[in-house]
Each structure stands twice: as structure tokens, then as C-alpha cells.
Amino acid sequence: xxxxxxxxxxxxxxxxxxxxxxxxxxxxxxxxxxxxxxxxxxxxxxxxxxxxxxxxxxxxxxxxxxxxxxxxxxxxxxxxxxxxxxxxxxxxxxxxxxxxxxxxxxxxxxxxxxxxxxxxxxxxxxxxxxxxxxxxxxxxxxxxxxxxxxxxxxxxxxxxxxxxxxxxxxxxxxxxxxxxxxxxxxxxxxxxxxxxxxxxxxxxx
Amino acid sequence: xxxxxxxxxxxxxxxxxxxxxxxxxxxxxxxxxxxxxxxxxxxxxxxxxxxxxxxxxxxxxxxxxxxxxxxxxxxxxxxxxxxxxxxxxxxxxxxxxxxxxxxxxxxxxxxxxxxxxxxxxxxxxxxxxxxxxxxxxxxxxxxxxxxxxxxxxxxxxxxxxxxxxxxxxxxxxxxxxxxxxxxxxxxxxxxxxxxxxxxxxxxxxxxxxxxxxxxxxxxxxxxxxxxxxxxxxxxxxxxxxxxxxxxxxxxxxxxxxxxxxxxxxxxxxxxxxxxxxxxxxxxxxxxxxxxxxxxxxxxxxxxxxxxxxxxxxxxxxxxxxxxxxxxxxxxxxxxxxxxxxxxxxxxxxxxxxxxxxxxxxxxxxxxxxxxxxxxxxxxxxxxxxx
Numbered sequence: 001x002x003x004x005x006x007x008x009x010x011x012x013x014x015x016x017x018x019x020x021x022x023x024x025x026x027x028x029x030x031x032x033x034x035x036x037x038x039x040x041x042x043x044x045x046x047x048x049x050x051x052x053x054x055x056x057x058x059x060x061x062x063x064x065x066x067x068x069x070x071x072x073x074x075x076x077x078x079x080x081x082x083x084x085x086x087x088x089x090x091x092x093x094x095x096x097x098x099x100x101x102x103x104x105x106x107x108x109x110x111x112x113x114x115x116x117x118x119x120x121x122x123x124x125x126x127x128x129x130x131x132x133x134x135x136x137x138x139x140x141x142x143x144x145x146x147x148x149x150x151x152x153x154x155x156x157x158x159x160x161x162x163x164x165x166x167x168x169x170x171x172x173x174x175x176x177x178x179x180x181x182x183x184x185x186x187x188x189x190x191x192x193x194x195x196x197x198x199x200x201x202x203x204x205x
Numbered sequence: 206x207x208x209x210x211x212x213x214x215x216x217x218x219x220x221x222x223x224x225x226x227x228x229x230x231x232x233x234x235x236x237x238x239x240x241x242x243x244x245x246x247x248x249x250x251x252x253x254x255x256x257x258x259x260x261x262x263x264x265x266x267x268x269x270x271x272x273x274x275x276x277x278x279x280x281x282x283x284x285x286x287x288x289x290x291x292x293x294x295x296x297x298x299x300x301x302x303x304x305x306x307x308x309x310x311x312x313x314x315x316x317x318x319x320x321x322x323x324x325x326x327x328x329x330x331x332x333x334x335x336x337x338x339x340x341x342x343x344x345x346x347x348x349x350x351x352x353x354x355x356x357x358x359x360x361x362x363x364x365x366x367x368x369x370x371x372x373x374x375x376x377x378x379x380x381x382x383x384x385x386x387x388x389x390x391x392x393x394x395x396x397x398x399x400x401x402x403x404x405x406x407x408x409x410x411x412x413x414x415x416x417x418x419x420x421x422x423x424x425x426x427x428x429x430x431x432x433x434x435x436x437x438x439x440x441x442x443x444x445x446x447x448x449x450x451x452x453x454x455x456x457x458x459x460x461x462x463x464x465x466x467x468x469x470x471x472x473x474x475x476x477x478x479x480x481x482x483x484x485x486x487x488x489x490x491x492x493x494x495x496x497x498x499x500x501x502x503x504x505x506x507x508x509x510x511x512x513x514x515x516x517x518x519x520x521x522x523x524x525x526x527x528x529x530x531x532x533x534x535x536x537x538x539x540x541x542x543x544x545x546x547x548x549x550x551x552x553x554x555x556x557x558x559x560x561x562x563x564x565x566x567x568x569x570x571x572x573x574x575x576x577x578x579x580x581x582x583x584x585x586x587x588x589x590x591x
Contacts, residue, residue, distance in 0.1 A: 111296045113262030119269060119276035119510070120261040120294035128280045130508045134501070135284055 042147030258322030326350030372404020
């Protein structure tokens with residue numbers, strides 16, 4: 001293989017294309033790896049958020065059931081009347097439930113709802129807990145969506161990296177042809193693919 | 206490997222180095238991961254009570270629906286915006302005297318910075334002057350009487366269409382879809398019902414359709430006298446009634462008497478209590494269970510309260526309006542005051558609410574672009590027909 005009879009511009013262009021394609025291939029591969037990492041991170045966060053939401057939902061359901069049962073027992077003890085038992089049950093309640101019952105007891109008889117666990121009771125905490133669970137699930141959805149997007153981006157960049165490797169190979173093969181026309185054609189094709197990859201990299205960055 | 210002139214080699218090398226430097230510079234900014242978890246301020250500074258004047262704790266048709274929706278709205282708002290607004294319940298149904306008593310209590314409570322409600326036009330007329338004097342803004346999710354926004358109640362806003370739209374909408378629907386010969390309009394003998402009955406009758410007259418009005422009382426048990434007015438010429442009955450239980454009872458007694466005209470109810474009958482298959486109801490709130498916009502909130506609502514009632518959707522929006530205004534006033538003034546909230550409500554803009562519409566107020570404090578919809582009740586629930 002000899003290059004001494006090549007036009008200078010052809011040699012220079014080939015070198016530039018080879019260098020730029022190699023660099024861009026490396027960069028896209030690196031970016032693809034970064035995006036894959038982000039995807040894994042987001043999948044993990046999504047799973048964690050779902051687990052958190054499930055745990056929170058489980059706790060809130062247990063608390064809601066427990067507070068209702070304790071309230072029924074408390075009312076039953078009060079009407080027995082068994083003040084010691086009522087005080088004991090009241091002591092077993094969590095502070096939020098105690099506050100909810102205090103609010104309920106403070107309502108005028110005519111306005112008092114049938115239960116303390118109603119939306120009008122500012123001290124009833126169940127709605128905000130359920131909203132917290134939902135927010136956690138929404139966060140999980142967001143992470144999952146981002147993970148999918150990152151993964152898609154990583155795959156696209158991987159494809160571009162592969163294309164750039166082909167450009168690299170094609171540019172390298174330019175040296176093996178004797179025909180000037182063949183060399184120019186191959187180099188032109190390499191440049192076209194390179195430019196497309198460059199645009200693709202910018203687009204998918 | 207390649208023999209090149211030195212200048213060309215230099216240029217090539219320079220280009221490669223430049224491109225690497227460019228890429229390296231570009232990469233420098235991209236390596237940092239975006240923050241994934243929203244930061245939380247140490248303490249929420251925006252506090253205040255937002256009263257909700259609506260019935261709760263009982264077993265009537267509309268009981269707790271608006272309170273439930275408002276509660277979901279305020280808790281969601283607090284979570285999303287790191288505020289600490291609390292709900293102040295005010296148990297008032299359609300009795301103005303209860304409203305006046307409660308309005309005085311709320312006006313005297315300096316922590317109350319705004320009000321969601323009242324539910325009905327009659328109560329709104331009664332409590333309006335008290336709230337106006339106290340500098341409290343009150344945003345109703347269901348008071349529709351047209352005259353409420355004629356300027357006499359200066360701090361009143363509403364997030365639903367008024368009866369100047371509802372009456373004609375009902376009459377237009379009757380004429381276009383129900384082939385009426387004569388329409389019997391049942392007037393419930395209170396502020397809301399009487400005004401709406403007249404609006405419907407007026408529009409029917411304009412459309413050259415015969416109608417007659419029959420008066421009944423709130424919570425009347427026996428409608429036989431009114432049902433007798435449904436003679437062979439009457440093939441449509443309009444029920445602009447305040448209580449869904451009254452509407453359901455009227456239809457039941459009418460069917461028991463062997464009379465089966467087409468039935469169309471007003472917005473207060475847009476609840477599951479008025480369960481009359483084949484009947485029509487008008488509403489200022491769409492059935493949000495069929496809208497994507499409110500899907501998340503409906504899931505929340507059902508998780509907390511079980512059965513879903515679309516009637517209450519505007520209460521969520523009304524609470525969103527007051528909370529948004531209070532939050533904005535807090536950020537502007539450093540504290541939440543009645544005056545601040547009142548000044549911010551007219552500027553509230555919500556591009557898309559849980560009931561699918563947007564929120565902005567006109568100079569009369571009515572909702573811009575408010576719509577009235579007509580639904581048919583069938584086995585699958587509500588079907589929008591107009």
C-alpha cells in the first residue's frame with residue numbers, strides 16, 4: 001500500500017474522518033454507558049418507591065383498621081360504663097387517633113358526625129397518609145418512565161457507536177483501493193454516515 | 206504509516222485534538238446526575254385555616270360529598286406545595302339560619318383566611334353580607350343562582366356555571382331532544398328552585414313550547430297534588446329541586462300513579478340518590494370518573510372514602526382556588542391574611558382542573574367559560590348527551 005500518489009487533500013480528509021469517527025464512537029459509547037447507568041439507577045429508585053408505597057399503604061391500612069376497632073371498643077367501654085377500660089383503650093391509641101377523638105368529642109351534639117374518622121375532622125390523618133402513598137406511587141411511575149427513556153437513549157447511542165465503528169473501518173479501507181474514484185466514493189460514503197451519526201449523537205445526547 | 210507534508214499533519218492533528226477537546230467539554234456538563242428527589246424545606250411557613258361550609262356527618266344525599274372532595278384537595282395541596290393549611294369544617298346544608306350562625310363563628314375566628322362554600326344559593330344570600338363585612342373570600346362549588354354575582358356580594362366567587370346558563374341549557378335540551386308537548390316544571394319553593402324554574406319556563410316560552418309550573422315544598426312527603434297536574438298533554442317533567450331525595454320521591458310517586466313522562470333534573474340531582482334510569486340531569490360538573498384529568502384524584506378519593514360522587518368535583522376546584530390564593534398571598538406578603546387571600550383569588554389561573562376545565566374569573570367573579578352538561582342516567586352510570 002502506498003500513499004505517495006494520493007492527493008494531499010484526500011489523505012488529510014481521511015485522517016480527519018478517521019480521527020473524528022474514532023473520537024465520536026468513543027464518546028457515544030461512553031454516553032451510552034452513562035445512560036444505561038441512569039436507567040439502572042432509575043429502575044432501582046422506582047422499585048424502592050413502589051416498595052416504600054406498599055409498606056406505607058400496608059401501615060396505613062393497618063392503622064386505619066386499628067383506630068376504628070379501638071374507637072369501637074372505646075365507645076363500648078364508655079357506654080358500659082367502664083371508665084378504666086376506656087382510659088386504657090384511649091392510652092393504646094396513637095396520638096393522631098386520640099386527637100381525632102378529642103375533636104369529635106368537642107363537637108356540639110347536633111353537629112357531631114357519626115364517627116371521628118370523617119373528612120371534616122382536621123385531626124384525622126388518614127387522608128394525608130393515603131395521599132402520601134399515592135405520591136410515592138406517582139414517584140415510582142416517574143422513575144420508571146425516566147428509566148425507560150434513559151434505556152432507549154442508551155440503545156440509540158449504542159447503535160450510533162456501532163455505525164461509527166463501521167465508518168472507521170470504511171475510512172481505513174480507503175487506503176487499500178488503487179482507483180482514485182473508488183477511494184473518493186468510499187470516503188464520501190464514510191463522511192455522509194459520519195455526519196448522520198454526528199447529528200444522531202446531538203439528537204440523542 | 207502515512208507520509209504527509211508537515212503542515213497537513215499539523216492541521217489534521219489540530220482538528221482531532223480540537224474535536225476531542227470539544228467533546229470533552231461537552232461531556233463535562235453531562236456527567237452530573239440530576240437531583241431525583243425534591244428537596245423539602247425545613248418548615249412550612251404558610252399556615253391558616255380554610256373553612257368548608259358544607260353538610261357533613263349525616264346521612265342525606267349530598268352529605269359529606271363536598272367536604273370529602275375539599276379535604277382531598279387541601280391535603281394534596283399541602284403535600285405538593287409544602288404548606289400547612291388546615292380545614293375548618295362548618296356544617297351547613299340548605300338552611301340559611303344555620304349558615305348565618307356558622308358564618309358569624311367563622312368571621313370571629315381570626316385564623317380562618319378563606320371559605321369554600323356555601324353549598325346552596327339560599328345560604329349564600331344569607332351569609333354573604335357577614336363574610337363580606339369580615340373581609341373573607343368565599344368560593345362556592347355549587348351555588349348557581351344568577352343574582353349572586355350581580356355585585357351585591359363583593360367577596361363571592363364560584364367555580365361553576367350559573368343558572369343563566371343552566372335554565373336555558375335544560376330548556377334547549379328539552380326542546381331539541383324530548384319532543385315536548387307541555388312541560389311541567391316542579392318548583393321547590395326556595396331561592397334556588399324558584400329562580401331556576403322561572404329561567405326554564407322563560408326559555409321554553411321563547412322556544413314556543415308550552416309549560417306550566419307547579420309548586421311543592423322542601424322535603425314534602427306526598428306529591429299527589431302536583432302529580433295530578435301531569436295530564437295527557439304533559440310528556441316532560443322538569444325537576445329543578447334542591448334535594449335529590451325530593452326528586453327521587455317525586456318520580457317514585459309519579460311512576461306509582463302510572464305516569465311515565467320524560468324526566469329531567471337540575472344540578473342538585475346529579476348524585477346517586479337520584480337513581481332514575483332513563484332520566485336526564487343537568488350538571489355544572491362533568492362526570493370526572495370518565496375524564497383522564499381527574500383519574501389520579503379519583504383514585505385517591507376512592508382509597509379514602511370509597512364510593513365516588515362526581516357532584517363534589519367542583520369542591521376540589523374551589524379548595525384549590527382558595528389554597529392557591531392563600532399560598533400566593535403568603536409568598537408575596539410573608540403571611541396569610543384575609544385581605545391577602547381576597548386580593549389573590551381574582552388572579553388565580555388553573556389551566557386544567559380535575560374536572561377537565563380551566564379556572565379564571567371574570568369581573569363578576571363568575572367562572573370564565575363555564576359549561577352546563579346534560580347526562581342521561583343508565584345502567585352504566587352517567588352518559589353525556591348534551
